[in-house]
Amino acid sequence: MIFAIIGIAIGIVVGLYLPITYSTNYSLYMSVAILACMDSVFGGVRASLENKFNTSIFISGFFGNAILAAFLAYIGDRLGVPLYYAAIFAFGSRLFQNFAIIRRFIFNKNDAT
Amino acid sequence: MKVKFKIYILIICTVFGLVLGVQIKQNNKNYSLVTLKSISSMQNEIKNTQKEIKNLKNMLDKKKVELKKYEQIIENKGSIVDVLEKELENMKMISGLEDVQGPGVFIIVEDNDDEIKIGDNPNYDIVHDIDVLYLINELKVAGAEAISVNGQRVLSNSEIKCGGPIIRINEHSLATPFVIKAIGDPKVLYAAVNAPNTYGNMLKEVYNIKIRTEISDNILIPRYLGDFKLEYAKPVKEGE
Structure with missing residues (x-):
């Protein structure tokens, strides 16, 4: 948990200062990809709390989900159907689920000690 | 083992935060709706400006040639008065002060x-x-x-x-x-x-x-x- 928060903080600071920019046209794809990444991170944190953490699954999920979500958004744009909703619903609901499980883990641990 | 997981999580979270930071910076206010019409009008504007620049460059070249001519005359020890008189003649012709x-x-x-007929x-x-x-x-x-x-x-x-x-x-x-x-x-x-x-x-x-x-x-x-x-x-x- 703490490592994840530290990592995100470092990343945001570095990202804000790095001179990387891209066309605003790709903003939507990036947002969906970020949602997928967030889901993977929560999943990873939960797995590590459950002691079921698998490195390859975590990393492949992180990049694979992001690419798939961005691709889905792109295809939706081409077809004129907002397909990125699918990614938002899937990752959004999983995000909350994972967060709920993480909360339970933390509070149960506190109760036990 | 558990420390290794945490390091992985740290690395991946850093990457995630990086993307997040770039996106936050990107989305900062300058995300506005651009219509096709405004794009085409902007293109027109650019085209016009480029044309104007071209014209100005042409004019500059012309003036440079003129300047060179004068310089050459001075180098050849010719009288600049002759040239100016010629130009004056030319100007008079153009402006209609010469037959x-x-x-x-x-x-x-x-x-x-x-003869005018009735009704004309x-x-x-x-x-x-x-x-x-x-x-x-x-x-x-x-x-x-x-x-x-x-x-x-x-x-x-x-x-x-x-x-x-x-x-x-x-x-x-x-x-x-x-x-x-x-x-x-x-x-x-x-x-x-x-x-x-x-x-x-x-x-x-x-x-x-x-x-x-x-x-x-x-x-x-x-x-x-x-x-x-x-x-x-x-x-x-x-x-x-």
Whole structure:
């Protein structure tokens, strides 16, 4: 948990200062990809709390989900159907689920000690 | 083992935060709706500006060539006065302060002197100021370099005004027949008055006004005899 928060903080600071920019046209794809990444991170944190953490699954999920979500958004744009909703619903609901499980883990641990 | 997981999580979270940071920076306010129309108008604007730049560059090149010419003259120990005098002559020619001659046409325009039948409008038989004005305009379109009407040089400031039975040009009263002389490509000038759908052709065919156009190899057009007085206009200095 703490490592994840530290990592995100470092990343945001570095990202804000790095001179990387891209066309605003790709903003939507990036947002969906970020949602997928967030889901993977929560999943990873939960797995590590459950002691079921698998490195390859975590990393492949992180990049694979992001690419798939961005691709889905792109295809939706081409077809004129907002397909990125699918990614938002899937990752959004999983995000909350994972967060709920993480909360339970933390509070149960506190109760036990 | 668990520490290893945490390191992985740290690395991946750093990557995630990096993407997040870039996106936050990117989305900062400058995300506005761009319509196709605004894009195309912007493109037009850019195109126009580029054209303008090209024109300015052309002008710059021209001026550079001119400057080089002057420099060469000075190097060759030639007198700059000669060059300036030549230029002055040229300017006088252009502005109409010199007699000029060359190939061209002269057009004789006369009132229709057929007898007026009952119901005819005598106004249609008279050559009006506007007729002369239109004819001169068509000659200008055809590339006339110098134009005169009854010996009055027509310049940019020459008025062509109705004065009852006469017309006034350069504050001189002129009456029919009007002899319009023009220097330029004779064939083009001839066509500008006689080709179908021109104003001259219409005057001839519809209103039966007598128009004769003749081509001549040598037409003499006198200079402008009045004087220019600029009371209000002042030159704009370059670079101000």
